[in-house]
Each structure stands twice: as structure tokens, then as C-alpha cells.
Amino acid sequence: MDKEIETLLEMVKSANRKPFWQSTPQEARSGPMLMALLFGDAPSVERDESFTIPSSGGFDLPVRLYVPSANPKGLIVYFHGGGWVIGTVAGYHPFTATLANRTGCAVLSVDYRLAPEHAFPLPVDDALAAIRWGASPAAAKAIGHEPPVLVAMGDSAGGNLATVASRLHNASSPARRVDLQVLAYPVTDHRFDTGSYAEFAEGNLLTRNDMKWFWDHYCPDTSKRSHPDASPMQARDLSDSPAALIVTAGRDPLRDEGEAYGQRLKDAGVPTEVVRGEGLVHGFLAMINYAPSAGRAFETMAAAIGRVTAR
Template structure:
């Protein structure tokens, strides 16, 4: 039987969601219920309200099948997509070995701008250029950069290390072709969220020509160990522990290979050559602790790194910026860090 979310057109569901978010805070608090406090952190009202709406429509990140999970993410993103006011020109192209990619160029951006090579999240199984189109537009406009979004191969059709190999190849191609893309080859950053943050970390650790900056949103950095945040936020906060198991089993079913640093960059022997980094985690996120552990490894290796915990937010907040409020504030901070880091 189709769920309610499948019966309601995305435009209608999106309008309802925006209407609820536009209500006065006292009314929104009545709808959301008592504030959620865990591990000394208070969940943002914006996040609590979105989680409630998600539960009411029966949505989840993973589905009974991979196609269903991919369709679900695509549909959910259409609810909250929003475009920056400044126009952004896009161009679809092929990177190394024919890897699909999309170039984002804000109107009026001068030639020779910095370039961000971006890898979307989705547990290496779901997500694509379209699911992160709004995020890339926002970063392009607010960080004054060109963005190359990479559509790397997904599991289970292409298991580890396919995504990591594509990320390294696409990044190397971007550096080599930066001038042709209108960007400076001397100011190339790498970034990504969740699984995309994992791939960006792999590039930062293993690329022959290291990036000039890394922007990591709640990255997955260690597939081999369960940390405390996996237990604290196992269910009820968008990304669940069961989702993580599902993603890992599809991407790298061979458990012994999960200690490979190209699957778990936290386990790399030497991170001293990693670029200067802004790494942001979410307080109510199963991935929180491994992301922060990676930041600590970078600090120990002498890397210039800013580790920022948005303690009142949930996994995936970058994609939620279209709802405004705390989601947009957190993404704005990251965009500012990227812009400053590439000066």
C-alpha cells in the first residue's frame, strides 16, 4: 500500500511544510511538543519540527529496495528545494573516464575563481547531482566559487572502492582542467557531506596534488568501529543506526576491507599532508563522534583544522537549508569558512 508521502504531490507537501515552518515559534513549539535534550544538547525547534513531519508521512532514508530508497530521497528533497536569489548557470559535463559532473557558476563571478569539487552524500548508495543541486548552488553563491559536483558510481552496482576511485579521478581531472572550467588551478578545494565527506577526506588524504582546502559536512570516517554517538542517536534523528548498517553492507560488504583507509580515512597512517579543513558535525547524529575523531587526528598531524559541532542539529542539515532558520545559519557558516579558507 502506498504511503501518504507517495500520494501527496511534492509541491503540495512542500507548501504544507513551509507553511508550518512559517508559524510563530510558540505555535511551532506546541506542534513539536516538549523540547528534546540528549547528551547535554537541546535539539533545535526547526530540527524537531522537521523530524515530526517526516515521521507523520512515514519517510525514511532506506527502503525495502535500493530503487525505493533512491526515489524516496529524490522525492523528499523536492519538498525543501530552494534556489539562491543570485542566478547560477549550470553545465553538465564529463570528468575523468566519463564520470558525470555538473559545473555551477554564479552570475558575475570573475574568471579564475576558486573551485570546489563536491561529492554528494547518500551512504554511497543513494543521492546524485540532483539531490544536492540546491546545496551546490548555495555554496557557489555564498562562497564565491565555482562548484563541480561529481556523480560518482553508486553501490551495490559498484561497490567499494568504485566511489573512492571515481572521487580521486574526478578531482585530479578538475585540477588539470581548472583553467578551462574558468577557475584557478591554484585554489581548488574538495568537499562533501556524509558519504561525500568520506570521499572528500579520501581525496584530501591520498590525492597526488592535495587540495587547497577541505569542507567536510558530518563525514563518515571509520566503518570499522561503533562509537558512542551511534548508540545515543541510533533512532529518531533522521539518519539511524539501521540506515548506517544498510549503507555499509551495500557499499562494502566485505567487513575485512572496511579498515582500508580509502573506506575509513580516519585509519590512514599519515594525515600530515591533509589540507586546511573546516569540519562540521551535527550534535544529534550517529556520525558525530567519528567525524570529530577525524578532526582530532588532523589536529594531531599538524593540520590547520576548525572542528565545529552544530550541537542542536541533525544529520543532513545542509540539504535542509531551504527551510531557513538554523539549517540555513549552519550552511551559511560553512560557506563563509570555505570562502575565507580559499583567500
């Protein structure tokens, strides 16, 4: 573990902050996220703009589009983390601006509806609407040319939405498929019985009780949690999923389910790479300018996107 992460864990422990699972959603949203505390200032991007796209129930879905150059190499549709309860496009602005510059791709950052006000499946509806927009002529018009590569990307709960929405989109036999999914420490199952859940139940930023709290808000009807659009690990057929890179954190309750999901994708014939970030904790994308190992994990993701855009 990097000394910077060790220091961070000690700081969190000594701060004695109120955990998510003892908070209301409003209280959880009011505190600063790791991105604001650790990432640093956002870099400038050649062009970015905010607008809305249509989603289910007449909802106008807010998004922010980053265009790093006149001819971006592709389009990344990005879904932020936060357990489906917290997190915003504005809060992720430093990261998504960095992602656009580093990969040379346009990035569409999605402010999907949050639970408990908008529980499952509404966030999935928003994620699918964003992917479909990214595959449409409207995206090419907004970007300035048709992006040759379409990537779905997200972290934590956003990784869950990215993989579900990209599978649903590709399964619909669209004219434009998702080419790659990049998932950072994704939520893939609703059960809390893996070895990493037992080993890292406490003390590494995200706890088992926190995840139970997130699931209780996102999908309060426990009978629906095995639905493959909530828990993609439970899908019978993953063969429509795009090629995948999954990067897990070695000290994360979600580690084992992310890696097991990668194996399920491989078993379905989906080209998949699974990389474990040893010593990393949940939320490490906020730490790429803070801890060297987090920076290396991000470079692994950028390199995978670079290989697809170079074809």
C-alpha cells in the same frame, strides 16, 4: 533544537515511512530526498554546464560545473551525500548552485558511481578523478581562468569521499594541491560503537541500522572496511591531508566519529577546525533555508572558504 527541526522529526515519525534498511536500493532511490522537500528552488547561476571526465575502467564520470562570475575565487569539487547508495547531482542542484553564488567559487558537482552496483573502491576512483581534473589545466579552460584555490567538499558519504580523495591527491606530490577540505557530518569509520551511535541510534533521520545497510552495500567485504580509503579514521598517516573544517550535527550517529577524525587530523599536524551544530540532525545542508541553525552552520562553511580565497 530549532522548532522547525522538531516539527520535521515529528512529521517523519508520523509518516511511518519505510526505513532505508528495510528497502532495496531501488526503493530508496525512488523516494524524495530532503533536498527536494526542504531546500526550495535553485537560484540562477551565471553559467553551468554538464559534461564527463575520465575515471577508472574507462568510465565517463558525469559532472556539472557551476561558474558564478567571470573570475571565480576558486574551485570547489563537491561530493553529494546519500550513503554511497542514493543521491545525484541533479538532486543537489539547488544546494550546489547556492554554494557557488554564496562563496563566489566555481563548483564541480560529481555524479560518482553508486553502490551496490559499483561498490568500494569505485566511488573513490571517481572522487580522485574529479579532484585531479580540478587541479588540471582542463579545469582552468572550462572555468575560463585558473582558480587560485582548490577545495574538496562533501556531506555524509560525500564527506568521506572528499577527505579520502584529497589526501590521496596531495600525497602524490601534484603540481596543484587541494588547499582546504570542508566536511559536513562525514562518514569516517566503519564501526558502530561510538557514544553517538548509542545515543542517536533511532529517531533523528539517520539511524544506526540505516548506516549498517549503507555499509553493507558500499563495502560488502567486511575485511576491506578498515582500509584507509574506506575508513579514513584507520589511516596511519593523515599528514598529507589538506587543512580542514569539519561540521558535525549534534543529534547524529556520525557525530563522534566526525569529531574524532578532526582530532586525528590535528594530531597529524593538519590545521583543523571542528564545529558541532548543537541541535542539528544528519542532512542539515538540505535545511539551510528551513531551519536557522542549519543556515548558520552553512555560513560557517562559507566563511571558512572565504578566508582561504581571501589570502
